Amino acid sequence: MARKTLKLYGLQHLDILRHYRDISDRALHEFSVVGKVLPFRVNNYVLDELIDWSRPDEDPFYRLTMLDRRMLATSDFDAVERAMRNGAGATLADVAAAIRRRLNPHPANQMTTNVPLLNGSGVSGLQHKYAETCLVFPSSGQTCAAYCSFCFRWPQFVGDRSLRMATDESQRFVSYLREHKDVTDVLLTGGDPLIMRASVLRRYVEPLLGPETAHVTTIRIGTKMLGFWPYRFTTDDDADDLIRLLEEVVQSGRHLAIMMHISHPRELETPAARDAIRRLLAIGAVLRSQSPVVRGVNDDTQTWRELWTSEVRQGIFPYYMFVLRDTGPRAFFEVPLSRALDIYRGAVSQVSGLARSARGPIMSTDMGKISVDGVADFGGTRTFVLSYVQARDAEWVKRPFFARYDDTATWVDGLQPLTASDRMFLSRPEPRLARAHH
Incomplete structure (x- = not known):
């Protein structure tokens, strides 16, 4: 080739x-x-x-x-x-x-409530929002092969260090992970970690495969490379080295999840993309796909139906349909929550059960991931039915709550609680220190 x-x-x-x-x-x-x-x-x-x-x-x-x-x-x-x-x-x-x-460069209080402490100081390039999962931002991976203009990580790319999240040279994140036995999942994110050469990526992956991090049973890698540069997995000069490294993760007994950002089915149709998918599946990687609904890109039922059907056919698990976060040029790309729900319901009702693994529409907020589950009538009041699929407070997960229907609302801050008991699920929490370890 x-x-x-x-x-x-x-x-x-x-x-x-x-x-x-x-x-x-x-x-x-x-x-x-x-x-x-x-x-x-x-x-x-x-x-x-x-x-x-x-x-x-x-x-x-x-x-x-x-x-x-x-x-x-x-x-x-x-x-x-x-x-x-x-x-x-x-x-x-x-x-x-x-x-x-x-433009709200750091939505969801991510720089105040997600950055954990180790020995009294913040751990650079690490976010710990949910008990089981930590996000790691490799310093050399905070760029991409191409930028999605809606991307909520846009502050990583504008050259302002005060807005950027990245690990430091000491890689204190490894010490933090070794101490926190409750962490089972580590997500390498960016930017795009796979923009790094395989030898650099190895510095972040190898420490997670040793006995001191045996509690880390899943390693996720967030990437757009399959959609925007699939040759990364096939013909790049260190593509074989990358595949060997990923295979080492699988052979260590960990679950390797490649979290692919796929916005449109055409990304999966090129020969290069299909070759890359086959190569990743051959080593035992699990491929999952997620994307927000983006106006002018995929804001119709047919596109999502085709996307999820194509993914299942090629061995990819549909994972999330997101709602655009409240940051950057969102006004140019966003769709109302009611429209996102219609698109989701229309698409998911036309695919097989295997493609219905996709959850959505999902708002990734400072409190957690809120799913817009449906619309119902309560005493003559049209209402959004909502739930958390993930939350800072695990007790909130899958507890239904309700907001008054609003066909113009595009984010959680545009919703009004139906009753007083629903208010806490929609209220923005007070800023607090992230979890610490001394």
């Missing part, structure tokens, strides 16, 4: 778009203005094998990866444009930083 070379394109390469489509100088300028606030990166695989250039403005992958002036409020767009015109670099940086702060 011929080896493909990954080519990355950022804001400085915008002229590459002229190779693919007729695009005006004004459109490229607007692209650049938005790019001063939000991150942009695309690669040759997305450009050559995913985007349909015969209709780019209607193509899900063009919308998924390209910037649009409507991602910024008009006043913010104008402020950035003025700062660029004035040529004052510091002023432009200040304007961009102020806009980013208003």
Whole structure:
């Protein structure tokens, strides 16, 4: 199989778009203005094998990866444009930083309630929200082969260290995990951990396979590589090394879950993607897929039905249908909760039982993962039926609660509790210290 070379394109390469489509100088300028606030990166695989250039403005992958002036409020767009015109670099940086702060760069109190303590100080690059699961952010894995423009991890990519989560050189996260025997699952996340070379990824994986972390029985790796650069698993110059490392995880007796971010069925249709899936399954990895509902990308029943059907056929477990988090350019991409529920119900009712493993629509909030389970009538009041599929307080899991139906609500903060007893499930908790170990 011929080896493909990954080519990355950022804001400085915008002229590459002229190779693919007729695009005006004004459109490229607007692209650049938005790019001063939000991150942009695309690669040759997305450009050559995913985007349909015969209709780019209607193509899900063009919308998924390209910037649009409507991602910024008009006043913010104008402020950035003025700062660029004035040529004052510091002023432009200040304007961009102020806009980013208003875009809620760290939703769900993740920097205050999720970062654990070890010997009285926070553990860099680690989040511990649920008792059983820790998230690890490898410092070299906080970028991607291409950026999804809706991504809730966008602050990782804008070059502001104060917004970035990443491990430090001491890798104190390993000491924390060795001490916390309640942790059974470790999720390597980003960015994309598989952007790292296999030799670098090994530094994070090997410490989890020893006897001191025998309580860690599942290792998850969150990645978009299967969708945006499947050659990572097949023809990259260290693809064989990566596969060997992943196989070592399986042979150690751990459950290896590749948590794939797949937004559209076309990502699974290329020969390169199918080859990558077969290679991962051959070593005993378990493949799970998740994505939010994104307006203009997958906000229809047919797309999700095709996606889940294709995944099951190829040996992938449909896992979550998410609701976009309350961060970044969400206003450009979000759909109402009622619409997300209709899409979920429409799709899940048209697939086999094996594809109904997908849970949704799910809001990943500071309190936990809230599932919108349905709509019911209580005494003449139309109501959302909700439950937690995961929660900081395990006692909340699968306890139904209710909110007044609102066909404009797009997030939990737009919901009103039905009764006083439902209020605690929808109230934002007071900030508190994350779990500690001394």
